[in-house]
Amino acid sequence: MSKNRYSDAECAAIYRAIYQRRDMRHFLPDPIAPELFLRLLNAAHHAPSVGFMQPWRFVRISCPDLRTAIHGLVEQERLLTAQALNEREDEFMKLKVEGILECPIVLVAALCEQRNQHVFGRRTLPEMDLASLACAIQNMWLVARAEGIGLGWVSMFDPVALKTLLHMPEDSQPFAVLCLGHVAEFYDKPMLEQQQWAERKDFNDLLFENVWNMPCR
Amino acid sequence: MSKNRYSDAECAAIYRAIYQRRDMRHFLPDPIAPELFLRLLNAAHHAPSVGFMQPWRFVRISCPDLRTAIHGLVEQERLLTAQALNEREDEFMKLKVEGILECPIVLVAALCEQRNQHVFGRRTLPEMDLASLACAIQNMWLVARAEGIGLGWVSMFDPVALKTLLHMPEDSQPFAVLCLGHVAEFYDKPMLEQQQWAERKDFNDLLFENVWNMPCR
Numbered sequence: 001m002s003k004n005r006y007s008d009a010e011c012a013a014i015y016r017a018i019y020q021r022r023d024m025r026h027f028l029p030d031p032i033a034p035e036l037f038l039r040l041l042n043a044a045h046h047a048p049s050v051g052f053m054q055p056w057r058f059v060r061i062s063c064p065d066l067r068t069a070i071h072g073l074v075e076q077e078r079l080l081t082a083q084a085l086n087e088r089e090d091e092f093m094k095l096k097v098e099g100i101l102e103c104p105i106v107l108v109a110a111l112c113e114q115r116n117q118h119v120f121g122r123r124t125l126p127e128m129d130l131a132s133l134a135c136a137i138q139n140m141w142l143v144a145r146a147e148g149i150g151l152g153w154v155s156m157f158d159p160v161a162l163k164t165l166l167h168m169p170e171d172s173q174p175f176a177v178l179c180l181g182h183v184a185e186f187y188d189k190p191m192l193e194q195q196q197w198a199e200r201k202d203f204n205d206l207l208f209e210n211v212w213n214m215p216c217r
Numbered sequence: 218m219s220k221n222r223y224s225d226a227e228c229a230a231i232y233r234a235i236y237q238r239r240d241m242r243h244f245l246p247d248p249i250a251p252e253l254f255l256r257l258l259n260a261a262h263h264a265p266s267v268g269f270m271q272p273w274r275f276v277r278i279s280c281p282d283l284r285t286a287i288h289g290l291v292e293q294e295r296l297l298t299a300q301a302l303n304e305r306e307d308e309f310m311k312l313k314v315e316g317i318l319e320c321p322i323v324l325v326a327a328l329c330e331q332r333n334q335h336v337f338g339r340r341t342l343p344e345m346d347l348a349s350l351a352c353a354i355q356n357m358w359l360v361a362r363a364e365g366i367g368l369g370w371v372s373m374f375d376p377v378a379l380k381t382l383l384h385m386p387e388d389s390q391p392f393a394v395l396c397l398g399h400v401a402e403f404y405d406k407p408m409l410e411q412q413q414w415a416e417r418k419d420f421n422d423l424l425f426e427n428v429w430n431m432p433c434r
Contacts, residue, residue, distance in 0.1 A: 002365025002399050006230065011363045013227035014234050018260050018356050043235050045420045047355065050372060052409040054418050059425045060433050077341060084336045092337070119301045120309070120414075121372040124294060125392065127347055128372050134351035138264065139235050141352075142359070146228045148219025155267060155338040155345050168429045175342065182219050192269040197337075201271050203262045208276045212385045216277050 017142045020186060024150030025096045027103040027181035036147055037105065040180070044140040049132035051120025056136045059166055061106040069165055070108075070157070070177060071100040077156040095195060098154045103181035108162065109137055110176075113169040133175060140178075150183035234359045237403060241367030242313045244320040244398035253364055254322065257397070261357040266349035268337025273353045276383055278323040286382055287325075287374070287394060288317040294373040312412060315371045320398035325379065326354055327393075330386040350392060357395075367400035 005011070041058065049055060061067050078097060082089045100106055115122075115129050122128045137153060144151045154177040162174045192198055209216040222228070258275065266272060278284050295314060299306045317323055332339075332346050339345045354370060361368045371394040379391045409415055426433040 004365035004400065004403060006233070006363040006365070009226065010230035010233065011360070013223065013230035014360055014363045015256075015260065016223070016227065017231050018263050018360065021263075021265070023265050039232075041420060041424060043232065045418075045423065046235050046238075048238070048240050048358065048370065048407075052407055052415040052417075054415075054423070057423050057425065057429075059427065059429065061427060063427045066427055081336060081338075081340050084340055119298060121298075123298050123301055123373070124375050125372050127344060128392075130344055130347055131351035131354075131372075131392065134348035135355040135358075137348075138352040138355040139359075141265065142356075143228070143231055143235065146223045146231045148221035148223070153265065155342050155348075156340070158341050166427070166429050172429070175345075175348065183221065186221060190265075190269055198269040198271075200269075201262075203258060206262065206271070206274050207258060208274065210276065210278060210280045210283055210383070212274075212276065212383050212389070 017145045021141055021145040022150070022187045022190060024152045024183055024186070025099045025191065027099045027150060027179065027183055029102065029104060030182045031104050032149060032180060036149070040140045040144055040149070043143040044136040047132060047136035047139045050122055050128040051118055053118040053129065053132065055111045055115055055129040056133045057110045057112050059108040059110065061108065066165065067100065067106055070106065070162065073157040073161050074098055074100060074154055074177065077158060081156055095197065097156060099152055099179045100154065100177065103179035105180040107178040107180060108166060108174050108176065109133060109178055110168065110172055110174040113172045115171070130175060137176060137178065144180065148182065150181055150186065152179040154179065234362045238358055238362040239367070239404045239407060241369045241400055241403070242316045242408065244316045244367060244396065244400055246319065246321060247399045248321050249366060249397060249399070253366070257357045257361055257366070260360040261353040264349060264353035264356045267339055267345040268335055270335040270346065270349065272328045272332055272346040273350045274327045274329050276325040276327065278325065283382065284317065284323055287323065287379065290374040290378050291315055291317060291371055291394065294375060298373055312414065314373060316369055316396045317371065317394065320396035322397040324395040324397060325383060325391050325393070326350060326395055327385065327389055327391040330389045332388070347392060354393060354395065361397065365399065367398055367403065369396040371396065
């Protein structure tokens with residue numbers, strides 16, 4: 001065992017957060033304490049980033065009209081998504097996909113402008129900036145779970161329309177409307193699993209050895 | 218305080234992993250115990266994914282020739298990146314950017330084929346699948362840190378060439394060569410910060426309110 005290993009209790013806490021984290025769509029109206037909100041943001045800011053570029057930006061939505069407008073964008077895209085799903089349209093329309101109007105904090109997570117100045121680790125894979133943003137959100141998600149705060153990541157919106165709403169530069173890109181708030185309880189399983197939208201895959205089918213689709217011994 | 222909050226000690230453990238996680242490039246040759254490796258993979262598999270699509274796939278590289286070939290791809294791209302960096306070329310060439318030949322486990326993380334069947338949360342943002350893969354890698358990274366295992370994410374390679382090497386389908390996409398292994402010690406700070414490649418930004422400059430670039434009160 002490594003001398004660098006944390007205690008068993010510490011390891012268990014980290015696994016616990018990973019297994020109990022949920023994409024939440026139901027929130028209580030209670031406010032989030034400002035110092036707790038700062039802890040969540042700081043955890044996000046300590047994510048890895050390609051070439052240490054820290055491409056993440058967060059826009060807190062405190063204006064009620066703006067929140068309503070963002071909800072409208074999501075509702076519009078929800079209907080378009082439903083249509084695109086064809087035979088699963090009705091099933092999809094029964095799902096609750098966001099809690100934008102109920103949660104105490106709405107945060108838009110985005111990639112900054114002028115990202116093409118950053119070549120390190122991105123020359124052949126420019127999308128690595130999004131990977132960094134996602135790691136930041138995952139950090140926030142895990143500490144939020146530990147702090148008893150629910151987080152929901154909504155990606156159903158027209159990014160160009162959202163950019164316009166927030167006066168974002170042309171070369172920036174919003175990727176998430178994050179809903180944050182206290183919750184009555186966390187779902188036992190992912191909501192889409194509970195509602196039988198999809199099942200968890202068997203991990204053995206996702207791990208290969210040397211060659212794609214070759215099962216790992 | 219929320220009744221859903223973990224104990225102070227549990228919260229502290231999670232923050233500790235987030236603040237002490239590093240992108241590692243120096244490894245010890247000691248093997249990783251198989252059951253520990255499985256724990257890391259399982260943590261990855263419990264990441265959030267858009268529409269619960271679980272787009273992540275992992276290819277373990279056990280064949281020495283294949284590992285050497287992957288290292289060759291990265292070395293090729295390292296030189297091309299250096300050239301693209303112009304005046305920072307020399308500074309970049311001094312950095313150690315990977316430990317592919319030293320680490321006990323090399324894992325290629327990729328997005329699966331036939332992803333365009335998944336519309337939920339991706340109609341306007343198809344790149345959300347990469348965000349899910351990144352969350353999976355971040356989960357693995359955090360538990361690896363707690364377990365005393367270093368992880369390095371290498372994104373310097375030609376993805377088409379890597380796809381060919383691993384016999385991957387046309388519509389799949391590799392995003393990471395992950396190096397995993399025990400380490401003598403974890404870097405105190407991100408290596409790119411230690412080596413003064415870039416500085417950590419002030420988080421206050423990354424948080425806006427309602428309007429892009431508007432400081433948050």
